[in-house]
Amino acid sequence: MPGVQDSGEVIPEVKKMLSIMQGEMTRGEIQEKLGLKDEKCLEHHPENAMVMTKYAGLMMEKKEFQKAEILFKKAINIQDIPNAYYGLALLYRMAGQLEAARQVLETFFTSTANIKGLEGSPIHQETKNLYRELSTALGIQKQSH
Numbered sequence: 001m002p003g004v005q006d007s008g009e010v011i012p013e014v015k016k017m018l019s020i021m022q023g024e025m026t027r028g029e030i031q032e033k034l035g036l037k038d039e040k041c042l043e044h045h046p047e048n049a050m051v052m053t054k055y056a057g058l059m060m061e062k063k064e065f066q067k068a069e070i071l072f073k074k075a076i077n078i079q080d081i082p083n084a085y086y087g088l089a090l091l092y093r094m095a096g097q098l099e100a101a102r103q104v105l106e107t108f109f110t111s112t113a114n115i116k117g118l119e120g121s122p123i124h125q126e127t128k129n130l131y132r133e134l135s136t137a138l139g140i141q142k143q144s145h
Contacts, residue, residue, distance in 0.1 A: 053071070088104050092104060102138065
C-alpha cells in the first residue's frame with residue numbers, strides 16, 4: 001500500500017477519533033504521559049500498542065500523517081488494537097486511498113472477531129460506519145459488516 005503524505009488539513013473525524021481513543025485519559029494526560037513535547041514518549045513504552053496508537057492519533061492532529069501511519073502499523077503488528085485499525089483506515093481515507101482503507105477494516109473485522117465486548121463499543125460502531133461509507137464510495141453493493 002502506498003504511504004500517505006503530510007498535509008495541512010485536519011478533518012473533524014480526526015478529532016472524533018481522538019475523543020473515542022482517549023476514553024480513560026484526557027488529551028493533556030496523554031501528552032504528559034507520552035512526553036509529547038520532547039518526542040521521546042515511546043522510549044518508556046516502546047512495545048505498548050495502546051500508547052503507540054494514542055500517540056499516532058496525536059500525530060494526526062498535528063498533521064504529521066506519515067508518522068501517524070508508521071505508528072498505527074506498528075501498533076497493529078504488536079496487538080490488535082481496534083483504535084489503531086480505525087485510525088489507519090481513517091488516515092487512508094483522508095489520503096484518498098479508499099480501497100486501502102477498506103482493506104484495513106476488513107482485516108480489523110477478521111482479526112478482532114473474538115474480542116469480547118467489542119461489538120457494542122463506540123469504536124466498533126464508528127468502524128462499521130466508516131466501512132459502509134467506504135463501500136458505498138467504491139460502489140460495492142454487498143457489505144458484510
